[in-house]
Amino acid sequence: MSGHEAGEGISGGEVGGQREGGAFSGDLGRLGAEDLQRLQASLRQIQDLHGRMERLLEAVLAISSELELDAALRTIVEVSAGLVDAEYGALGVLNDEGHFSDLFTCGVSQEVYDTIGRLPTSHGLLGELVAHPGPLRVDDLPAHPSFREYPEGHPPMRTLLGTPILVRGTVYGNMYFADKRTGEPFTGDDERIIAALASTAGVAIENARLYERIRRSTEDFQRSLLPQLPDLGNLRACARYRPSTAVPKIGGDWYDAILLPDGVPCLMVGDVMGHDLRSATVMSQISNMLRVIAYEHCEPPSRVLQRLDEILHGLHGGPMATVLLARLEERAGLGWRLWWSRAGHPPPLLIPPDGPVRYLDGNGGHPLGVTYELPRPDHEQIVPSGSTLLFYTDGLVEDPERGIDEGLATLAGVASGLRHLPLDEMCDRLLAHRGGRFTDDVALLAVRLADPGTPHREGRSPDGAEAVEAR
Known part of the structure; x- marks a missing residue:
């Protein structure tokens, strides 16, 4: 083959350098411009396919990683719409009667919902997919015989791609996508991708529903181990428990409050190390032992904790836990005397x-389970009437993305702005300040101090937590 002939191939230098490579290089040298264009188009198609497969795998991982049901449904529709380059996407959840009970969308503004309503009707093309679950691809919506006019305010749509979502063989809902951003109709590849994602969505939805059932059962069990708050005299008390929003596990966080024989309210908050059934069992044992020891001895808080540690070492080998134990004594004309001790627990x-919010730090002491021979310090503080005291476990202030000091500062700042709210509302707002998401369980016990001698009456706060309201 001449140099001129080689030059009509890819390039004279490239092909000429391959002449001794044998028949393959000779065949390559004989490719014309049209052959090369086809080859380059094929290579681009392979590259596009590879890129789309990567995006599909990423989409499957994103859908499968969500365990909260609503978050999973939003992720499904958003990721799927992005993968087929759709301007609009929706996932409609169906009830047992085949009507829409919920809808998750992307690309549709709130103004549209305000105008046309949130849930669609089971008519027209959407009704067609409900009545006959299966893939649906329409290139010209207005020309379809089942098309019905859009309600006023609905964005005009030209093309549609739909598929049902099956969960254990039952139609859970349908996914819809409208109008590719390129202006072209949806393709067979788009239909196959959405079908694959619908299968993934079915598994993700079932996992999310199972997760929700487990979390509710876990939370119910945990709550069954926690006490109802008694009448604490001139204290308005409120307690809350929230499980971790990570994969649900039984935890060891608790709160408790009792009225001692000398008439003094005793407040307790603790956290057993670990997240399993053993932790919950140990938590129940420690909390019950602690209330008995505190009631029997009416000693300084540090001595009560030391005695508890001795017993735990003797009976259980010293399980690790943090605890805060406090007495609140009325002082006529002087407010209240808070007398407390900590076993490695947050202050x-x-x-x-009015005035600045602050933590009552002092020496935090060592956790239970380390040694019962080391002395534990007691702390005292005169607290003015009308104040609120918060006792909590570290799940309220811990976050992997920030340090504990930042978490404590944030809690103090939020609490400062909520001090004039009713106590139960204050507790709910404190739990909501991080979006209700916690990487660890949270036990929260809040008390508001009335003037000594003020009459009081009982009430009940939300979540079934007993409350005593001073009047």
Whole structure:
């Protein structure tokens, strides 16, 4: 083959350098411009296919990683719409009667919902897919015999791609996508991709529903181990428990409050190390032992904790736990005397009626289970009437993305702005300040101090937590 002939191939230098490579290089040299264009188009198609497969795998991982049901449904529709380059996407959840009970969308503004309503009707093309679950691809919506006019305010749509989502063989809902951003109709490849994602969505939805059932059962079991708050005299008390929003596990967080024989309210918050059934069992044992020891001895908080540690070492080998134990004594004309001791537990937060909010730090002591021979310190603080005291476990202030100091500062700042709210509302807002998401369980016990001698009456706060309201 001449140099001129080689030059009509890819390039003279490239092909000429391959002449001794044998028949393959000779065949390559004889390719014309049209052959090369076809080859380059094929290579681009392979590259596009490879890229789309990567995006499909990423989409499957994104859909499968969500365990919260609503978050999973939003992720499904958003990821799927992005993969087929659709301007609009929706996932409609169906009830037992085949009507829409919920809808998750992307690309549709809130103004549209305000105009046309949130849930679609089971008519027209959407009704067609409900009545006959299966893939549906329409290149010209207005020309389809089942098409019905859009309601006023609905964005005009030209093309549609739909598929049902099956969960254990039952139609859970349908996914719809409208109008590719390129202006072209949806393709067979788009239909196959959405069908694959619908299968993944079915598994993800079933996992999310199972997760929700497990979480509710876990939370119910945990709550069954926690006490109802008694009448604490001139204290308005409120307690909350929230499980971790990570994969649900039984935890060891608890709160408790009792009225001692000398009439003094005793407040307790603790956290057993670990997240399993053993932790919950140990938590129940420790909390019950602690209330008995505190009731029997009426001693300084540090001595009560030391005695508890001795017993735990003797009976259970010293399980690790943090605890805060406090007595609140009325002082006529002087407010209240808070007398407390900590076993490695976060400090209480003092929220006065006015003025700066601050933590009552002092020496935190060592956790239970380390050694019962080391002395534990007691701390005292006169607290003005009308103040609120927060006792909590570290799940309320811990976050992997920030340090504990930042978490404590954030809690103090939020609590400062909520001090004039009713106590139960204050507790709910404190739990909501991080979006209700926690990487660890949270036990929260809040008390508001009335003037000594003020009459009081019982009430009940949300979540079934007993409350005593001072009047």
